[in-house]
Amino acid sequence: MEWWMILIIIFSSLMFLFIIGVPVAFSFLFINIIGVYIFWGGNAGIEQLIRSIYRSIASFALLPVPLFILMGEIMFLSGVAQNMMDTLDKWLGRVPGRLSMLAIGGGTLFSTLSGSAMAGCAMLGSVLVPEMEKKGYSKQMSIGPIIGSGGLAIMIPPSALAVLLASLSRNSVGELLMAIIVPGIIMALLYAGYIVIRCTLQPELAPDYEVEKTPFLEKIMLTFKYVLPLGAIVFLVIGLMFLGIATPTESAATGALGCFILALVYRGWDWSIMTRSISSTLKITVMMFMIMAGAMAFSQILAFSGASSGMVKLATHMNMHPMFILIFMQIILLFMGIFMEPLTIMMVTLPVYTPIIKSLGFDPIWFCTIMLINMEMATTTPPFGLVLFVMKGVAPSNTTMGDIYKAGLPFLVCDAIVMALIMIFPALALYLPNLMK
Secondary structure, three states, rough: OOOOHHHHHHHHHHHHHHHHHHHOOHHHHHHHHHHHHOOOHHHHHHHHHHHHHHHHHHHHHHHHHHHHHHHHHHHHHHHHHHHHHHOOOOOOOOOHHHHHHHHHHHHHHHHHHOOOHHHHHHHHHHHHHHHHHHHHOOOOOHHHHHHHHOOHHHHHHHHHHHHHHHHHHHHHHHHHHHHOOOHHHHHHHHHHHHHHHHHHHHHHHOOOOOOOOOOHHHHHHHHHHHHHHHHHHHHHHHHHOOOOOOOOHHHHHHHHHHHHHHHHHHHHHHHHHHHHHHHHHHEEEEEEHHHHHHHHHHHHHHHHHHHHHHHHHHHHOOOOOOHHEEEEEEEHHHHHHHHOOOHHHHHHHHHHHHHHHHHHHOHHHHHHHHHHHHHHOOOOOOOOOOOHHHHHHHOOOOHHHHHHHHHHHHHHHHHHHHHHHHHHHHHHHOOOHHHHO
């Protein structure tokens, strides 16, 4: 059987299972069992599948994933993030779209403490949206900035999805975490620029209001109390890794320990916060690792069947510039983001994309950075973006999904601009990783 026929059968079977509602992890497992039985020789293939699943998750490089998720859960449940938002609010002057700018600034800061886009959106939405409604903000300026900034948790370390992407593509976790810093900051700046320009041209979208003045000394005290300690957490996660003092796993462990200490200092020992944080982290981590275990075996089946090598030959023999092939690959990812969540997209496409990228001679860290931007867009792409559903859960009752879709679209355009910039100027992603070498 030709490789392309095998590829069509495998992917159409996988899509069929997704459509009928079979959980992603079990869909991969079902396809894997049938595939290894056919291509790997019956019962011997099943035994090899078990070994492959074990090797895919028994990896030291994956340990930062639960630790990054735990950091975000502790910050969210302990109220530390809320104190940070209150302090940032006191520093903002009377800028156009003041509360929208607060959402961008707060979301960016929270992203340096949490690897979860959904946690960031939930925190910002529950805190800011009711206040924005009272001040007469339009839904575009209340919901949109929160959707955009919530997704920054994927693009600013610590990012659990970046760790998974690096592991799946067999690249350096530390280098990819460094590579996404500059693109993440550019995205935040574009969001802020869009808000200022839009609110200056259409001030009715975000009406001006009187801001309570806070003494300068009080703002300094609050900053030392609630913001600078968070800077220490950022250093523990990013600084130690950049300086080469600690591995990504060690940095994640010290960051999680630092978050526990902060929660203890601010809230005291609260068993409910600790148990809820650990329970939520376990649920998310098990879900991710089950999907990942199935996807790693799935990539081996594609390679063994000849489908991966066939795709590589097709891509390299096309009479087309490699950059156009890269753009086409991103368009496919954007389309898949309409219907699927990021982790599933990565599992389905990386087994095919990784060998193609290597054969075309692209830098794998640069490609992973572009792909991660695409995955960030998938969380906010209608109709099935996970962040959109989280936003619906915390938004006022009169908010429709149509309102949420409309509010998020300008920020998707900003994301697309950043993706284009990284394609044109690879140094934006590769400068920091190169400093580590």
